Amino acid sequence: MSPAFWIILTASVAAAACALVGCFLVLRRMAMLGDAISHAVLPGIAIAFLLSNSRAPLPMLLGASALGLLTAMLTELLHRGGRLQQDASIGVTFTWLFAVGVILISLFAGQVDLDQECVLYGEIAYVPWDTWTTSGGRSLGPRALWILGFALVFNATWILLAWKELKICAFDPELAASLGIPVAAFHYLLMGATSITTVTAFESVGAILVVAMIVGPAATAYLLTDRLGHMLAIAVGLGVASATLGYGLARALDCSIAGAMAVVIGVLFALAFLFSPSHGLVPRAWHQRRLADDVRAGRAGPIVGQSPDAA
């Protein structure tokens, strides 16, 4: 199979896995925490590299997940214990951890098979050549695809298993708490899943473009539907579409594949922002104008319903 096929497939799986957690982050208004975690896993990855001396996925996943949870907890600690406002505690925590990660990588540049630029925009172009082969020498496809596939299955599983609880937590945490749902546990589940998704996607698309994959399709889907199930499905679809179109764009312009995917994600969002039938700027303005015309022409029906006393 052609390299292009593997790249698009890998990016699509990454985008789908990101979109699933992204929907919940957007609904819980924690998108910036996703951004923070995607930066903060870097020292975890660097330390795992240094200790295990390899790109083996397990130590990397462990290191990154630990740092992801550490970020969530440090942010909470600065906010509660240090009385620092929420946005600033996120800002201080993740910039510091990311800085430490970059320093570690540049200090041990010789030992770590990672460079500063790969951290930012990933190495998806090399994915097809880094394959897993059985002892018999049979190729099983790109290693990154397997790892990202694991993240996708993991996310789909926990979302399906805890569907009802997640839904209540996403829209009404107070109600969830009063129903006895362990809201804090679900918060950390989401943080943990964000860390795992981020680190698996990190190698392919880099720290900052992971954020585009997490937030972009989810925010776009949020403008297109009012139902959680639909939102997840649309976000996954948009993620796959951005991966495919982004690859085409990158080939056409001969530029970074991950960067092009982020640009497509931005364009899709802009389209939904302007033209979404239910929430878009243009349809809403058009409706308003038609309504104004109707009112002026005396054609408007009862808008809010006349009160019974007036009748």
Next chain:
Amino acid sequence: MNASFDWGALLGDANVRSVLLGSMLLGAGAGVLGCFTFLRKRALLGDALAHATLPGVCLAFLVTGSKHPFVLLVGATITGWLGVAAVNVITKRSRIKDDAALALTLSVFFGFGIVLLTRIQKTGAAAQAGLDKFLFGQAASLVPADVLLLGGVTVVLLACVVLAFKEFKLLAFDPQFAATIGRPVGALDFLLNTLTVLSVTVGLQAVGVVLMAAMLVTPAAAARYWTDRLPVMLVLAGTIGALAGAIGAVVSMTAPRMPTGPWTVVAATALFAVSLVAAPRRGVVARTLRRWRTRRRVAEENVLKTLYHLGESDGVWDAPRKASDVSGRRRAKTAGVASVLPRLANAGWVERTGEAWRLTRAGLDRARRVVRLHRLWEVYLTERLHLAADHVHDDAEEIEHILTPELEAQLEAALARPRFDPHRQQIPYDAPVPASAAEPTVVP
């Protein structure tokens, strides 16, 4: 780093001095402007804005083919501004909240920047090599002319903040009020955003796109721990930013292959950590200590008060009592009371006689004051707030440790020095009350 480094020679070098000075100015500018984004609860806007400058830097280079800092500065300012505008438009005109708007803007603009950067790299122009340093910063690459330009912009920024200080202060703390008294809030917001964008763009070369956000947030957050006054906070944040910038510059010059930005950020975060822990009043140590002292004082006053209650019930004020008597009366743990009593003895409030303890003259006065405050407050709650007499005790248990002598005098005056509390227990005033006068009316 090299231990035998020749600092004297280094500082004598004009180039070195200008890099150091430049980095400090850039750090100071971002620190000062960051205070306003911090206070307006927009600390993460700096992150989106800093990332959004990357496409501007690349576009400016693509269009003009020049790497002159002024050209790149203009490009960065334009797209940085567009990034801020995008966040504002998305949050105002759709149901997307600011967190998602920030994350989306940041990553899409940055992605676009990466597309342009990789385009430039592929075209193989030798001149492009310098653009990478905008990602993580390279302070040592600043030449004196750059420093002059960037430093000049920073000085103008700081001058603007000084000139429009009163307006910006109002905008940060109470924009509604500013609008009510006729200040041009929209224009001020525009100006402040522009200054913030500029402070980020001038810092790019030293700190880099990726971590510039920290230079807005971290010094401001650190400064906030030391003071409640805006001018002091601005000066402190500027100083912390300058210090972090200087450390980054030194690292950049001693280890030229190191990116400067991360070191600058780590230095700023270290200063933040010191502030978080050690700042007087708002720091974690000071607050923990204060809480611990209050808890200790409350425990002491509760034991003194109980000794008074015991005296009240049998009329013998200076009778020796055992720790178990006190704990039995208060339904507290005997061990807790036993640990408080020696402390009270050391301070002269009680004295020890064998296994038992009795109030000293001073201890009796202090205990009487606590009881007095408790009962005065109960009277106040029943008479003025018309609460039922059986609902006022718990509230009084807390306030008795808090009321100041001034409030006590006001309470006494407002209630006309009542003799009894709602439970018909006598309120003890400082003048000793003759036992005979109190006796007949007290209901046990």
